[in-house]
Amino acid sequence: MSEQPQQPRKGPPGATRLRLTPAAPVEDAGSQALSEALRSSFFLVKIAMVLLALYFCCSNFKFVSEQERAVVLRFGRPVGEGEAALAGPGLLMAFPYPIDEVVSLPAAQILSAASSVGWYMEDPRTTAAGAAVPPRPTLNPVQDGYTLTGDGNIIHVKATLRYRVIEPIKFYFNFTNSAELVTNALNNALYHASARFTVDDALRRNLAGLQEKVAARTEELLREQDLGAQVQQVDLVTAPPRQVKEAFDQVTAAENQRSELINEAEGYANNILSRAKGEAEARRNRGLADRTRLVTEVEAEARYFKELLPSYNQGPELFARRLQAETLGRVMTNAQEKFFLPARADGQPREVRLQLSREAQKPKAALETPKPAGHSH
Structure with missing residues (x-):
């Protein structure tokens, strides 16, 4: 603080007035330091306020990943309609809360729902331990779920549904609990489908059809x-009532044995038929080959006789003698001994005597003894 200048005192009249020069203000060192500290603090406060304002303005900026989509709610209502309200991957800028609210939604994610309205009551501790729940004497409709088949039988069914959200705005904002609605739809489908199948089809023969x-x-x-969801896959588990499970197992075993016997008989029949077809084909091929050979031989003989026909027409007797001579020539070519018996002039038969088991004749060259060289007789 600076000192106030001293005012000159008034003297008696006629006295000479002395004017005092005012002293220069002297600032206290502590006050100056405090002033500088306050100025620095005010500057830091201003910077902090600016940073806080920037942070507040950017507090609702969000980076949307590839696996999700985002919706901006302005005062509780989506900004945009339909697909235009969904923000894709990248930086999303929105006004600070409570003006805007950014809600992240999973994209292309497979969700699941389970239904056990048609299944019997299970003890979670026993099920977790992997032990079978012992059946009660009778089915209790208050505790045990079940469905009715088209032929009036009771079965137990539980299902697992996998679905995908294709319209997130409808699914997440048009309903209070969309997942519960999906489960309710699955429960309804179990009762609806079970009533259109027989007990045998639902348990064994056509489980795939029931799932479809x-x-x-x-x-x-x-x-x-109009939930905006799409079904991807349904998995079912079916079971007969536990009180009559043994009877169902016996029927199943009998049907399996029947199927095995039928398959065995069909295999045997197919084997016999294959062998018979093979044998029939072989015989047919042999018959075709014999027919071809016989036809070829007959055609060759026919051509041969056609070639001989002109010679026969010119002279039958001469042709017969010539043909006989040619035939005898072919027959006698390889014969070592030949006997010719002309017919007798009187037409009487001749007597022929054959010596059997006689010694083989030696070659003539072996019978001749070579003469010694240098001797003459």
Whole structure:
């Protein structure tokens, strides 16, 4: 603080007035340091306020990943309609809360729902331990779930549904609990589909058909409710009532044995038929080969006789003698001994005597003894 200048005192009249020069203000060192500290503090406070303002303005900026989409709610309502309200991957800028609120939604994520309305009551501790729940004497409708088949039988069914959200705005903002609605649709589909199958088809013969029917019914209900979800897969587990499971097992064993016997008989029949077909084909091929050979031989003989016909027509007797001579020539070519018996002039038969088991004749060259060289007789 600076000192106030001293005012000159008034003297008696006629006295000479002395004017005092005012002293220069002297600032206290502590006050100056405090002033500088306050100025620095005010500067830091201003910077902090600016940073806080920037942080507040950017507090609702969000980076959206590839696996998600985002929706900006302005005063509780989505900004935009339909697909335009969904923000894709990248930086999303929105006004600070509570003006805007950014809600992240999973993209292309497969969700699941489970239904056990048709399954019997299980003890979670026993099930977790992997032990079978002992059946009660009778089915208790208050505790045990079940479905009715088309032929009036009771079965137990539980299902697991996998679905995908294709319209997030409808699914997440048009309903309070969309996941519960999906589960309700699955429950309805189980009752609806079970009533259209027989007990044998639902348990053994056509479980795949039952699964397809449940999936189709669930998809139909989701479209009717306009949930914005699409069914991907349905897995079913079916079981007969535990009180009569042994009887069902016996029927199943009998059907399996029947199927094995039928398959064995069909295999045997197929084997016999294959062998018979093979043998028939072989015989047919042999018959075709024999027919071809016989036809070829007959055609060759026919051509041969056609070639001989002109010679026969010119002279039958001469032709017969010539043909006989040619035949004898071919026959006698390889014969070592030849006997010719002309017919007798009187036409009487001749007597022929054959010496059997006689010694073989030696070659003439072996019978001749070579003469010694240098001797003459």
